[in-house]
Amino acid sequence: MIPFSAAISxxxxxxxxxxxxxxxxxVLNHPELVAEQTRTRxxxxxxxxxxxxxxSARQLRAGRSRQIALVVLDVTNPFFTDVVRGAExxxxxxxVTVVVCNSSSRVDRERRHLDLLEEQRVRGVLIxxxxxxxxxxLEKLIERGTPVVLVDRGSGWPNRCSVAxxxxxxxxxxxxxxxxxxxxxxxxxGGPMSVRQVAERHSGLLGSTAGVAEVVAxxxxxxxxxxxxAAAGLIADLDPQQxxxxxxxxxxxxxxxxxxxxxxxxxxxPRDIAIVGxxxxxxxxxxxxxxxxxxxxxxxxxxxxxxxxxxxxxxxGKHEHRHVLFQPELVVRASSDFRRRP
Amino acid sequence: xxxxxxxxVARRxxxxxxxxxxVLNRPDTVSPHTRKRVLEVxxxxxxxxxxSARHLRAGRSRTVAIVVLDVSNPFFTDVVRGAExxxxxxxxxxxxxxxxxNPSREGRHLDLLEEQRVRGLLIxxxxxxxxxxLERLVERGIPVVLVDRGSGQANRCSVAxxxxxxxxxxxxxxxxxxxxxxxxxxxxxxxxxxxxxHAGAAAVIAENAGSSLQIVDTPSLSVPAGREAAExxxSEPAGVxxxxxxxxxxxxxxxxxxxxxxxxxxxPDDVALVGxxxxxxxxxxxxxxxxxxxxxxxxxxxxxxxxxxxxxxDGRHGHxxxxxxxxxxxxxxxxxxxxxxxxxxxxxxxxxxxx
Numbered sequence: 001m002i003p004f005s006a007a008i009s010x011x012x013x014x015x016x017x018x019x020x021x022x023x024x025x026x027v028l029n030h031p032e033l034v035a036e037q038t039r040t041r042x043x044x045x046x047x048x049x050x051x052x053x054x055x056s057a058r059q060l061r062a063g064r065s066r067q068i069a070l071v072v073l074d075v076t077n078p079f080f081t082d083v084v085r086g087a088e089x090x091x092x093x094x095x096v097t098v099v100v101c102n103s104s105s106r107v108d109r110e111r112r113h114l115d116l117l118e119e120q121r122v123r124g125v126l127i128x129x130x131x132x133x134x135x136x137x138l139e140k141l142i143e144r145g146t147p148v149v150l151v152d153r154g155s156g157w158p159n160r161c162s163v164a165x166x167x168x169x170x171x172x173x174x175x176x177x178x179x180x181x182x183x184x185x186x187x188x189x190g191g192p193m194s195v196r197q198v199a200e201r202h203s204g205l206l207g208s209t210a211g212v213a214e215v216v217a218x219x220x221x222x223x224x225x226x227x228x229x230a231a232a233g234l235i236a237d238l239d240p241q242q243x244x245x246x247x248x249x250x251x252x253x254x255x256x257x258x259x260x261x262x263x264x265x266x267x268x269x270p271r272d273i274a275i276v277g278x279x280x281x282x283x284x285x286x287x288x289x290x291x292x293x294x295x296x297x298x299x300x301x302x303x304x305x306x307x308x309x310x311x312x313x314x315x316x317g318k319h320e321h322r323h324v325l326f327q328p329e330l331v332v333r334a335s336s337d338f339r340r341r342p
Numbered sequence: 343x344x345x346x347x348x349x350x351v352a353r354r355x356x357x358x359x360x361x362x363x364x365v366l367n368r369p370d371t372v373s374p375h376t377r378k379r380v381l382e383v384x385x386x387x388x389x390x391x392x393x394s395a396r397h398l399r400a401g402r403s404r405t406v407a408i409v410v411l412d413v414s415n416p417f418f419t420d421v422v423r424g425a426e427x428x429x430x431x432x433x434x435x436x437x438x439x440x441x442x443x444n445p446s447r448e449g450r451h452l453d454l455l456e457e458q459r460v461r462g463l464l465i466x467x468x469x470x471x472x473x474x475x476l477e478r479l480v481e482r483g484i485p486v487v488l489v490d491r492g493s494g495q496a497n498r499c500s501v502a503x504x505x506x507x508x509x510x511x512x513x514x515x516x517x518x519x520x521x522x523x524x525x526x527x528x529x530x531x532x533x534x535x536x537x538x539x540h541a542g543a544a545a546v547i548a549e550n551a552g553s554s555l556q557i558v559d560t561p562s563l564s565v566p567a568g569r570e571a572a573e574x575x576x577s578e579p580a581g582v583x584x585x586x587x588x589x590x591x592x593x594x595x596x597x598x599x600x601x602x603x604x605x606x607x608x609x610p611d612d613v614a615l616v617g618x619x620x621x622x623x624x625x626x627x628x629x630x631x632x633x634x635x636x637x638x639x640x641x642x643x644x645x646x647x648x649x650x651x652x653x654x655x656d657g658r659h660g661h662x663x664x665x666x667x668x669x670x671x672x673x674x675x676x677x678x679x680x681x682x683x684x685x686x687x688x689x690x691x692x693x694x695x696x697x
Contacts, residue, residue, distance in 0.1 A: 067454055075422055075438065081414040088440060088447075097450050100413065100438040102426060109430070116405055116435050120458060225626045256626045263628050282414075286565045286596040288603050288628030 017045035066096050068309060069117045070151075070302075071110060071127040075102040077253070078281040079298055080128075083151060086302025087126060094310050096123065103130050111137040118146060124309040126302075128152045147312040147319075149305045152197075154323065161308040163301050163324045167197050170294040170328040171204020174248045174276045175213075177292070177330055181274065182340040183246040184213045189231040189258060190250025191220040198223070198250045201278060201294075205248055216244055223250060228257020235273070236265050245273060245340060252277035252284045255291050259335065263289070270338040280331050290333035297326050355383040404434045406649065407455050408464040408489070408642075409448060411533075413440035415563070415593060416621040417638055418466075421489060424642025425464055432650050434461060441468050443533075443562065449475065456484065462649040464642075466490050469532055485652040487645045490535065499648040501641050501664045505535050508634040508668035509542020512588045512616045513555070515632070515670055517546060519677065521586035521614060522553040527571045527598060528590025529560040536563070536590045539618060539634075543588055556584055563590060568597020575613070576605040585613060586676070592617035592624045595631055599675065603629075615675040630673035637666050 014021045019042060026033045027042040034042070070087050072080040088098045101117070103110040110130045114137045117125060124147040129138055132153065142148050142159055150162035178186055188205055190198045202217065209215055218234055220227040228249065235244060235258075249255035255277030259269055267273055269289045277284055280295035304324055312319040352362045357380060364372050365380040372380070406429045410418040422438055429436045439455070441448035445468045452475055455463060462485040467476065473495070476486050480497050488500035516524055526543055528536045540557070547555040558574055560567040568589065575583060575598075589595035595617030602613055609615050609629045617624055620635035644664055652659040 069437070075413070076416060076419040078414060078416075081419070084413055084440060085442075088442070092447070097439070097447075097454055099407070100440065101435070102422065102438065112430075112435055120403075120405070225622060256623070259628055260626055260630075282565050283596065283623045283626075286600045286623075286627075288599060288609075290600070 012049055013042065013045050016049060017042045067099060067120075067122050068096055068124045068126065068306065069099050069101055069113075069122050071101045071103055071113055071117075071125060071129075073103060073105045073128050073130065075100065078283065079251075079279050079296070082281070082298035083302035083305075086299030086304075087306040088302075089299070090303040090306035091310070096310065098306070105130050107131045114138060114141055117141075118144070122146070123313050124148065126151050126305045126309055147309055149309045149312075151301060151305045154325065158321065161305075161312065161321045161323065163305045163308070163326070165296045165301065165326045165328050167200035167328075168204040168207070170278060170296075171201040171206075171248075172208040173204075173328065173330040174201075174278070174294055175205040175208025177332065177336065178246045178248065178274065178276065179209060179212055181246070181336060181338065182342045183244075183274065184342050185216070185242075185244045185246075186213055187216045187218055187231075187235050187244040187247045188250075189218045189220055189228065189235075189247055189254050190223070191227075192222075193219065195223075201248075201250050220250075220254060223253055225253050225257040225260070228254035228259075229261040230257075232258040232261035232265075236262060236267060243273075246276070246336065247273060248276045248278075250278055252279045252281045252291060252293055255293070255335075256283060256287055259287055259289055259291065270334065270336050274336040274338060276330075276336050285333065287335075289335050292333045292336040293331055294328045295331050296328050301326065351380065351383050351387060354387065355380045403459055403461050405437055405458070405460045406434050406462050406464070406646065407437050407439055407451075407460045409439045409441055409451055409455075409466070411441055411443050411466050411468065412563070413438060413442075415591070416623065417591065417619045417636070420621075420638035421642035421645075424639030424644075425646040426642070427639075428643050428646035428650065434650075436646075443468055445469055452476075452479065455479075456482065460484060462486070462653045464489050464645045464649060485649055487649045487652075489645045490641060495661075497661065499645075499652065499661045499663065501645045501648065501666070503636045503641065503666045503668050505538035505668075506542040506545070508618060508636075509539040509544075509588075510546050511542075511668065511670040512539075512618070512634055513543035513546035515672065515676065516586045516588065516614060516616065517550050517553060519586070519614060521584075522550075523556070523582075523584045524553065524586045524588060525556045525558050525575060525584040526588050526590070527558045527560060527568065527575075527594050528563070529567075530562075531559070533563075539588075539590050560590075560594060563593055565593050565597040565600075568594035568599075569601040570597075572598045572601020572605070576602065576607065583613075586615070587613060588616045588618075590618055592619045592621045592631060592633055595633070595675075596623060596627060599627060599629060599631070610674065610676050610678060617675075620671050624671075625673065627675075629675050632673045632676040633671050635669045635671045641666065 010024050014024045024042055027039050084100055091098050101113040107130050126149050128151045148160045152164055154164045188202050193199050218231045220231050247258050255275050258275055262269055262273055269275055277291045277293040280293040284291040284293045348362050352359045362380055365377050408425055426436045439451040448468050464487050466489045480486050486498045490502050526540050531537045544555055547553045558571045560571055587598055607613050617631045617633040620633040624631040624633045
């Protein structure tokens with residue numbers, strides 16, 4: 001049942017004023033095109049019937065808006081803003097706009113955003129969820145018929161699509177590269193380990209280096225530039241004989257912090273210490289020692305997620321859910337472009 | 343799919359429609375016992391209050407929108423964070439729309455936001471010549487506050503940073519460091535911030551005999567555009583080549599830094615570099631950037647406060663134009679041995695208000 005379905009329509013107004021529907025439409029949109037006498041008659045009919053021309057009403061009839069939402073964990077992280085751009089491009093091709101909601105990794109904010117989005121009848125939601133337990137707000141949203149696609153999360157759930165990048169493989173790529181460059185003692189900087197992406201990148205590195213190189217894990221409280229600077233301080237303070245010769249960082253923000261602190265302390269990157277980041281954000285290439293990084297297809301992630309969502313919206317329930325897993329690739333730049341003897 | 347209506351909720355709970363409505367809108371007027379029963383039915387049926395329907399009656403939404411030029415520019419995401427904190431404290435939520443510096447995309451966002459009757463709109467418009475579109479929103483009772491753009495218009499508020507002063511600060515610093523051949527990298531000039539920052543720098547150059555300001559026009563305010571600008575600068579022979587570059591924002595400056603470094607020029611010894619915005623990445627560049635700092639979160643917070651004030655007080659609101667003062671943050675890209683990244687942050691800024 002759609003509320004207000006019995007509301008006065010433009011058809012009623014036309015009948016009452018004994019004019020065509022397009023004449024009423026002209027009175028509403030281009031009054032200068034309509035003879036004054038006709039215009040008066042139509043306006044009297046509008047008043048008499050209490051007709052409200054209103055876009056909310058239009059939206060109620062259509063049931064759904066021409067808008068999808070993208071709920072991100074951190075709108076200040078360039079990773080997510082690139083995902084946004086990809087989703088926007090795909091949505092725009094299909095005449096849909098994207099609004100961005102920032103959950104700041106907080107469950108309460110995520111819930112309030114989803115409340116409002118459901119009330120506004122958005123056509124669908126792309127989300128990297130904070131809360132993906134079976135009792136979450138997101139679960140209710142899906143049950144009540146709003147299509148959802150998970151972004152940067154593998155799913156396995158039967159009732160939604162997902163797009164993600166293989167983080168385990170990304171960690172392996174970084175490890176294989178550093179081994180090939182002759183490193184035998186490697187630091188991993190990242191945290192908290194409860195973040196799935198961090199744990200998987202770390203596992204990938206361990207898998208690649210097992211039995212060949214030693215890995216020292218430096219836990220960071222956040223994935224920020226400042227945390228990277230602090231981690232670099234810990235590494236640089238180690239006895240040069242014991243010090244790792246390379247650092248693999250769980251994201252590029254950390255790697256930029258490490259680069260900055262190593263440079264400040266007079267250590268040469270990559271000769272004294274090599275650095276590999278993760279995400280390949282624009283600022284990675286723009287660092288004065290351009291950063292090697294594991295590239296995620298961020299825009300493609302957003303584009304694919306939006307396409308899956310809009311396919312589901314247009315499918316009348318015949319949509320088959322898909323789980324798309326992208327493979328990352330390593331981009332080698334100056335920060336690790338130095339071969340040392342093992 | 344069929345949605346559960348309020349009538350169904352009332353029938354199941356054995357109460358009147360008015361009682362269900364009271365539970366939703368004025369829960370304090372309903373006895374705890376009845377309230378509990380109605381809420382249980384709502385949960386059981388999965389009833390979702392339809393905001394669109396409610397807007398027809400109340401004409402109000404809890405959503406405030408911000409339309410930014412470039413969601414991937416950290417300047418704007420910091421403004422968003424500031425606005426978000428104020429809107430949420432007031433019980434609303436902020437949604438972000440990205441125009442991507444594209445007028446037609448901006449138009450589509452505005453159309454939808456108008457249909458949704460958002461509570462209000464914060465916007466940095468793509469083109470200062472296109473204010474009419476915003477006029478219509480204001481006429482329809484959706485308050486608009488311009489962000490980072492002096493308005494001077496009587497029917498809306500604005501918050502901005504004095505970009506002419508910012509341009510002056512950057513150029514004066516470079517002159518003080520002994521530079522006479524300076525380049526301004528920025529564009530398109532239709533963006534008011536760009537032309538204002540240039541105007542400020544040009545005024546300082548005009549006051550200093552023997553100095554010159556060359557313009558390197560860019561198609562956008564991005565890192566790749568900065569790299570291309572650096573190529574142009576590097577292709578000029580030493581002696582003719584500017585010894586200092588002032589960029590219209592930090593993304594450009596980071597691109598220029600990368601381009602100069604790739605060409606074997608040293609910053610600041612061969613070419614000094616000043617950016618604008620003082621985004622976090624400015625301090626984090628391996629040659630930390632001197633930059634003109636803007637109070638980004640404060641800008642967003644103030645804009646949201648003005649908007650909420652206006653949307654709350656039916657017509658008695660007096661529009662204001664708040665202008666913040668920028669501050670120069672000096673780092674190693676202009677002065678060897680200057681404080682490093684973690685160094686001085688712009689301190690308390692003073693705002694002056696024009697009524």
